[in-house]
Amino acid sequence: MIAVLGECVADAFAEGAGRGELALRVLPGGGPANTAVALGRLGSDTRFLGRISGDVFGRLFLERLAGAGVDVSAVVAAAEPSTLAVASLDDAGRAVYSFHAEGAADFQWSPGELRLELLGGVSCLHTGSLALVKEPGAGEVAGFVADAAPYVTISVDPNVRPSLAGRAAYLARLPGHADILRLSEEDLDFLLPGTSLEAACDGWHEQGVRLVVVTRGPEGALVSLGGERAAVPGVPVEVVDTVGAGDAFTAGLLHRLRDHLGGRLDGLDLGTARAAAAFGAQVAALTCTVAGADLPRHR
Template identity: 45%
Template sequence: MSPGILVAGEAIVDLLVGDDPRHPVASPGGSPANTAVALARLGTPVSFAGRFGNDRFGDLLMSHLSGNGVDLGHAVEAAEPASLAVVTLDPDGLPAYGFHVEGTADWLWADGELPGALPAEVLAVHTGSLAIARQPGAEVLARWFEDQRRHRITSLDPNIRPDLTGDRTTYLRRLERLVAASDIVKVSAEDLAWVHPGEDPVRVATRWSRELGPALVVVTLGGDGATALHPGGTVRRPAARVSVVDTVGAGDAFSGGLLHWLAGHDRLDRDALARLTTSELARALDYAAAVAGLTCARPGADPPTARQVRSALRPAATPA
């Protein structure tokens, strides 16, 4: 079965530091890679375009993706080492990241490494996070992403890491360029608070929707749920009720859940996306929230399967 969605970006190793810092646990991560795994576990055929390090960590990342059913036909085996993120959790399970990314594989895209002509079966491409922030690869990825919009749906999740984005003004120009090239944008309130400090995040997202042109903008609001902005109406839905272990990978899982729902309901088409009703948007948000919530209920970026999501949604009688 041909991949229906292609995800492009970074796959990095999270070193999860617990009570004993002498024994961190290496866990596959990276926002785009997490989204690809979420899609695969939910049952959407997905391919991942990434640059993988020439070390044991690079091997770990590739085996993790392929072992979860992600197609690696567009993977680049790079000469550089894998990127690392040291992750610590506060008492509420919120992660803090320290990155080791200088001279590593993920950011050194060269023209010709990203896939050119893709088969018609690839309905959408998705990217975001550090891959759109760190040069020189960010510019290569941006040009590729803009070109893909001529052929298929484009989806973006900025997932901003302020310590690595560089100058705010320069980053904002690049981000708005990518939002303008996107049909779907999922963005967190924290992301919007950093690029537009002091402004209400939903108002910023509304401005993006009206002025930059994506058909669907979804703002995730942590424990307060999510708001979808669409020409057909604005929909706000609550977060899933779970006992939170940590929030590592929750936003990536939400993106995967949203894209999976849209793919499964034949909405990864520009005309179909424009026809989304508020009822459909509510169901899409509830599904994505369930995927994110189940990820929060267990440690690390460990998204659920479709069966687990159906079980979680069954009491609310919400179709998957």
Template identity: 45%
Template sequence: MIVVAGEALIDLVVSAEGERAVPGGSPANVAVTLARLDQRVRLLARIGPDEYGRQLTEHLDANQVDLAWAVRADQPTSVAVATLNAAGQASYEFRLEGAADWQWTPQELPDLTGTPATALHTGSLALALAPGAQVLEDLLARERQRDALTVSIDLNLRPSIVSDRAAEQERVRRQVRHAHLVKASDEDLAWLHPDRSAADVMAEWRDAGVLCAVVTRGGDGAWLLAPDGTLHEEPAVRTTVVDTVGAGDSFTGGLLAALADLDALGDRPADRLAAVTEPQWEAVLRQAATVAALTCARRGADPPRRAEVEALLTTPN
């Protein structure tokens, strides 16, 4: 079982066709992607009591995301306004003040000891916004120390909300030390470290104990720095882009699902990830890129199901 922790919010998507409210939030999108790829997934989220919270619950239930550890919160649901340009690329504005997602207390988190969890994934605003961010960071630290599951982080930075670059540099530097796998976009790194190359940052993460570092590069594909120091590059899968909402999240879900299929998630994470061969890393990246491309080909954060991914992966170029 893969445990995903973090926000489940509503994306209010604004386009030339009007407005529509759809379930979203980076960790929730990752959880849905994993479930559609036939992975058992449980979401640690705080879900509000309002109509948006009901919509989120129905969406997650319909996608077989386990909500046994979800908290039924008293606070309202967060809203992200996603405005699409003519090319389908999304820019975001957030309505987060006093919302449910950021109010974690230590008592609300389960003890993962003795559970069937093989990985813990989180990231995005859940690791950036107080007071809940510190609670989740402490969870990551405990799990890294326990060495009984794989810890994964997707930076997914939001400079429009958390704009103090120096503070974010320190936060990320501190949090990646707790992770075995870290994923970021080239846009994340360009904002976080405008004077440094992605390769330099990935090498720094490796020195800090990150076993696998991944940088997505939009239409230019993705890089993966493997535990043995080998850099793998995967081109983007060609597609007709409808919009990019949820593309990065679906890439992360595709990546984790591929590793789960290889039995590369679980206890003794260093040994498991070190056992992944070079051809397997290439296949992992290819699956993640394919999942992201299929998501870009339709409206909103609507990741593909396993059969769709396998059909495209087996189609001759």
């Protein structure tokens, strides 16, 4: 089983304005939740660890997770409101977000809510995005990941949001005991400006990360396993938007690596890692063919 720790976000897309009005279409999102849903739809046993509000958005999140076959038994029922992100799309289908997250349920972790027994039967813990840096809960998340690291494979996707946290906040949490680090080329440019992909990978390997995968949008991805590298080509599709594509890639990667999870990836070879990333690229490409983070179901 793969456990995913992090936030659910109500993605509100602006659909047009007129007569002094702005119409919004709300879809369930949030990087970790997107990854959990994609894993469930791909057929991986998945457990979601999150704090979910009892408001109308929270009910939508739970319905989506459960509908994908995700185990929600570890979800904390929270009194605080859900996180809202108002999004607009640029000409390339990329979303630009305005977050409304102060006091939101996702980030109010308190001592005792995250316990190692929640990882019973789990081989991998994946986390990232706002859960890494949004206080007051980020410290609890970091402590939980550190406690879990001796027992499970740790996967991290920073999915940086510069409007909510600065570079220093992210770098303070990375690599964060990660065995797998998946990030986009845009994330890398923000975190380590002017650093080449190869130099960044080598730096993270020196800090203990076994597998680094840098996604490059339509150009594919770079896979670096302990310093050995391979390229993965992009998958051409008709793009509706790119919302959730990175989360889908991570899900595809972990789904294909599931037989190697549970340790430090010592037995993983570059060919297997590349094949898993290639599958992740296919899952991400399919996600780009629909609106929002509507991740593909296993066929």
